[in-house]
Amino acid sequence: MQKPAPFPEILARIHRSASTPTYVYFERTIRKQVERLRAALDHVPSRLLYAMKANSHPRVMKLFLEQGVGVDAVSPGELLLALRVGFSPESVLFSANNMTDAEMHFAQSQGALLNIGELSRLEAYGEAYPGSKVCARLNPEVGAGHHAHVITAGADSKFGIPVRKMPEIQATCRQYDLELVGLHQHIGSGIPDPATLWKAVSVMLDAARACPALTFVNLGGGLGVPYEPESAPLDLLDFSAQFGEAMQAYSGEHGAEIWFEPGRFFVAESGVLLVTVTTVKDNGDRCFAGVDSGMGHLVRPAMYGSYHEIVNLTNPSGVPRIYDVVGNICETGDRFARDRSIPEIREGDCLAILDTGAYGISMASEYNLRPLPAEVWVPEDNPARFRTITERRSPAQMVAELMRRSLD
């Protein structure tokens, strides 16, 4: 059983009107995901941030702004973009990793709250800005994620201050008169089993009880989405039933808000990467369907072995065959799918690679000097009025820009 493509007739129209490769984003899906999470948390004093690293297109960011969602920014570039899009500095949490002094001063000068995950950096911040408000990123010593590379807590992880070092955090805050207003965790991305998240949440709430001045506890992102046809969407009612009471109890006792900052959960399912088949090559052992895009545009399959459903938009009722769907980059690992049953693929067919709204374009590169895909926005009120929100550069434009930047 294949996952169906969202709005196939709209995707077909986009394909007819624009060349590929093109990312398409459906506004409706993003709004629905925000509403789902809000509904699951409606009995908890809570606030949502968007981890903009998942997809930082200004149009996507504006949608979160309109919905009253704040931002998790992890670099000066992300912070600047969030401010340019219109987010207030107070709605941005700045969580840079290996933060330099310059980054610290920059974020402070912009008015964002700093979320600091190393004791030495907390000390540097205290020395530079005594009396300020600050958030501390903890490592609750339990991590989870869809791949080892994206588990961001536990003994193997570089992120956060181990929770057992809470006394040192508090001592540093006292020494520099810092007001510890928030505690933060982000234990990993694409967490397959909410039970692990729950363990970390309990650790965090226990740590929070020892810090009376907190105004929030940020439980991070990491909520998974069903990429594979047989995987079920996260059961948010169950999530709310399991976590809600404890979060509500903590919040009631201490008057602090509970924050979440998902990226993937909000935007992954909104995105489709449209590609065109340029080459069908049957080598006897394997049949390769080669497309006009590759790992530079969507690195998740090559980097993590991630699954993305691939739908043949232009021959949906063809007889299924087993294919390797491969990209146009000069690496054998440039493969979107292996041994995948797909309705017969012919040269010229348009394939829709699903659930690519998160960590698609934001992780993309121009490797092999292949220009980035175009991006198209499908508005909720009138999907037929889709519009291009990023033009694809031609190779000539890309090279002209490279030459312009070169100082040699």
Ligand SMILES: Cc1ncc(COP(=O)(O)O)c(C=O)c1O
């Ligand atoms: C600090 C932080 N918060 C939130 C997220 C979002 O994670 P996800 O997209 O899995 O929700 C990330 C992802 O790496 C992160 O580093």
